[in-house]
Amino acid sequence: APLFKGVRELVLRKCKADKQGQIRAIFEKQPFGELERLVTQKLLDVVKRVxxxxxxxxxxxxxVARLSKRTYEEMRVALLEFLDTDVLDVSxxxxxxxxxxxIESWDIDLATFGVEIVLNRRVAQGHPKRFEFVEKGPEAAFHEEPGLxxxxxxxxxxxxxxxxxxxxxxKLRFGGKRPTPLYYYRELQSLRDPLHFRPPRAE
Incomplete structure (x- = not known):
């Protein structure tokens, strides 16, 4: 089921200004498509977490009640109902x-689908929330070295x-060379030698 038009308009209004036109075109071309679901779901997730x-x-x-022009009692009931909401029935x-x-604003990198959400500091503490949705191809087939x-x-x-x-x-890679069992033994000893590693920096 597509999102309510009013929900989409609010999501678009919160989008970073220089991307609004581009994002609106995508939303309208693909109503409740992958991008619209992704963004709306992430906004819901962040607000629910808060x-x-x-x-x-x-x-x-x-x-929040003051900002939403509701009473405290109404807000309490609305909050419990909201926590049961999912992206398909958000109103x-x-x-x-x-x-x-x-939500103060959100932005998305359309190349990586990385989403950044900025919260309203008056009612939500914390830094901007970033989510990365980079699709990774299947990893190259693992080949165990004969020497290993x-x-x-x-x-x-x-x-x-x-x-x-x-x-x-x-995980060691050798670009065509074929290490011997002795190489791995020496690598292991090197890994264990404290002289080969600097102590961690104090924060």
């Missing part, structure tokens, strides 16, 4: 009550190697 964190805060509810009322006052296989089979070389150390050795 609402859950503030659920027991009377002061917060009263602030204009939900938007006016929660999305409008809590021999190293792992030789208990005198690899007998005390931990799972994490073996995983590190598996």
């Amino acid at each position: 609402a859950k964190e503030e659920l027991e805060s009377e002061n917060w509810l009263r602030r 204009i009322e939900n938007c006016v009550t929660f999305l409008d006052p809590l 296989k021999e190293f792992l089979q030789d208990a005198t070389l690899s007998g005390d190697a931990t799972k994490e150390e073996i995983e590190f050795l598996r």
Whole structure:
């Protein structure tokens, strides 16, 4: 089911000004398409997260109630109903009550589908929320080096190697060269040598 037109208009109004025209064209060409669902879902997720964190805060509810022109009691009921809402049944009322006052703006990188959401600091603390939705292709088929296989089979070389150390050795790439079992043994010793690593910086 497509989103209510009023919901779409609010989502578009909150979009960064220099992208509004482009995003509107996409929304109208593909009503409730992938992009519109993605953005609306992320806005809902962020606002719900804030609402859950503030659920027991009377002061917060009263602030949002004032912004939404509701009473505290009405806001309390509306909040519980809103937390049960999903992207398919979000209403204009939900938007006016929660999305409008809590969301300052949002932006999207159409190349990566990275979404940035800026919250209204008067009613939602915290930094802008960023979400990345980069589709990654299937990873190249893993090829285990023969030298690594021999190293792992030789208990005198690899007998005390931990799972994490073996995983590190598996990820090494050599651009066509073929390392020997002895190479992996020396790499393991090098990995364990504290002289090869600087201590972590104090924050």
